[in-house]
Each structure stands twice: as C-alpha cells, then as structure tokens.
Amino acid sequence: MKENMVPDNKSRIFYPRDYRHLNKPKPRSLLFLGIFVLPTLCLFLFFYPTITISLSSWGAAILRATTKTVVSIESVRFIPGLGEASFISIEGTTPSFTHSLVNAIISVFFILLSTQINRNNRPLMIYLSMGLFVHLVSSLFFLVIPDLFPYTIQDYSRLYILQQIGTWMTITVISGLATNLVLPTGGYKYAAFIVTVLFSFIFGCVRYVIYLYLLYRFTVLYMAALYFIFGVLYDFLGMIAIYAIFVRGASYRMSSNAGKGEWQW
Structure with a gap:
C-alpha cells in the first residue's frame, strides 16, 4: 500500500491567472x-x-x-x-585630529573588507560601502580642513x-x-x-x-x-x-x- 505523499511547493500546479483582475474601486x-x-x-x-x-x-x-x-x-x-x-x-563640537584619523582608518578597513564578502550579499555590501565611503569623506575633510566645515x-x-x-x-x-x-x-x-x-x-x-x-x-x-x-x-x-x-x-x-x-x- 502506497504511503500518502505530501507534495512540496515545486510539485504543485497552480491555475493560470491570465486575464484575472480585481474589481474596480x-x-x-x-x-x-x-x-x-x-x-x-x-x-x-x-x-x-x-x-x-x-x-x-x-x-x-x-x-x-x-x-x-x-x-x-x-x-x-x-x-x-x-x-x-x-x-x-x-x-556641537568638531572632532579632534585623532578621532577623525581613527574613523578614516576604520572606514577604509571595512570598505576593503566589504569587497571580499560573499556575492550573495552584494546589495547589502554595496549599501554599506556607500555609507562607509560617505563617512570616509567626512573624516578626511576634518583631517585636512576642519575649520571650513560649513x-x-x-x-x-x-x-x-x-x-x-x-x-x-x-x-x-x-x-x-x-x-x-x-x-x-x-x-x-x-x-x-x-x-x-x-x-x-x-x-x-x-x-x-x-x-x-x-x-x-x-x-x-x-x-x-x-x-x-x-x-x-x-x-x-x-x-x-x-x-x-x-x-x-x-x-x-x-x-x-x-x-x-x-x-x-
């Protein structure tokens, strides 16, 4: 006697949905x-x-x-x-040279690290890399010309x-x-x-x-x-x-x- 088999999602056949639409508002x-x-x-x-x-x-x-x-x-x-x-x-206050330098180094490190992450997480890594790049630019600005931050x-x-x-x-x-x-x-x-x-x-x-x-x-x-x-x-x-x-x-x-x-x- 055959055992009852529970079909998985791939074995199911759905009815076509062509020409089906919701009622008008x-x-x-x-x-x-x-x-x-x-x-x-x-x-x-x-x-x-x-x-x-x-x-x-x-x-x-x-x-x-x-x-x-x-x-x-x-x-x-x-x-x-x-x-x-x-x-x-x-x-507010502006960051010190040391504080800006540490943040710049950390940003560079994680930007390089994000390039080595598995490609399955590429969209997330691109977003994080963009954020790190923005923070890196901000850190470099305060390293070079902190008094000109507008x-x-x-x-x-x-x-x-x-x-x-x-x-x-x-x-x-x-x-x-x-x-x-x-x-x-x-x-x-x-x-x-x-x-x-x-x-x-x-x-x-x-x-x-x-x-x-x-x-x-x-x-x-x-x-x-x-x-x-x-x-x-x-x-x-x-x-x-x-x-x-x-x-x-x-x-x-x-x-x-x-x-x-x-x-x-």
Whole structure:
C-alpha cells in the first residue's frame, strides 16, 4: 500500500491567472480617500507649525535632561502663509585630529573588507560601502580642513524638520493611493494606511531626538552619514515593509474561497 505523499511547493500546479483582475474601486474607495487620506494630508500641511513646536518642546526637554547643556527652540519659514516650522538648536563640537584619523582608518578597513564578502550579499555590501565611503569623506575633510566645515547641528536640525514634514506628506499620499488601489478589502486598507502613517510619524519624531543627541555626544563628524545614509530612506523602507505585510495578508484572503468574489475574469 502506497504511503500518502505530501507534495512540496515545486510539485504543485497552480491555475493560470491570465486575464484575472480585481474589481474596480467602488464609490466607498473615494470615501476612503476623502475621509482618511485627504484629512491626514491636510493635518500635516496646515498644522505643521503646531506639530513641530510640540515635537521641538518634547525633544528639547529630553536633550536638556540628558546633555545638561543649553537647548533652545528656533523657527524657520517653510510654506508662505501657513506658518513657521520649529526646530531644536543645540551646540556641537568638531572632532579632534585623532578621532577623525581613527574613523578614516576604520572606514577604509571595512570598505576593503566589504569587497571580499560573499556575492550573495552584494546589495547589502554595496549599501554599506556607500555609507562607509560617505563617512570616509567626512573624516578626511576634518583631517585636512576642519575649520571650513560649513554645517552645524542647528543646520542639520532645521533641514531634518523641513525634510520630515515633506516626508510625512509624501508617505500619506503614496500609502493612501497604493492601499486604495491594491487592497480592496476595507479592513486591510484602513489598517495598512493608519499603521504606515503612524509608523512614519513616531519613527521620525524619535529618530530626530536620538540623532541630535548622537551629534552632540559624538561630534558633527557623523552628520553626513546620519543624513544621507540613515535618513529618509528608512521611512520609505518602513512603509514598504508594512505595505508588504498587509498585501500578503490580503493575498491569502483572496486565494481562499471567501475571497474569490474579489476577482473578475
């Protein structure tokens, strides 16, 4: 008597999906855009002065308690007619020659090491090499002409806030349109949008205070790496990760008997 064989994934034959598509967005999809996406976008657009002053006050209180130094709040004009954006101002220091030299040597070492890593990890190694190269250039700059470094922590803080406002609005639009088109199921759609926007907002606020603390504690040598390598890219990576999780869940549902009604042939 033959034993029951459990087929693996390679032995399964799936039905073709040619000419199969999702139902067109229903009028309630427009309600989703009007009730959730548009108000969230308007919140960031018209209330960014209130958001940034609250964020700066909260962050300044934390930095005063952890650094024991003078921390103030300044403002800059952003969108004419809508108010000013507030940001944290804190003094910073430049790295010493020895500190810059050690960082330059470490950067060169890891850049060379990354070229010897297994090719299966090449995308990650390319990204790390780019970050190390940016840090190497920053270290060499402070080795040669440290007095000519044109940026302060205040400059970084101002640029971060202005960029983050734009990032919040961009993620709101992209996440809203993407979830509205690809996730026809109401629960997945609303949850994906809300979680994505909340993640972007909370992550951006917490990262802002942490980065300012790191720059104050470890000098402005790391400013370039924090801004270009560990900056806004992670907001969009988080959005993609959250979106993928909800799309995966929606895909499983549509593959079940309960979800077959979502498809048209």
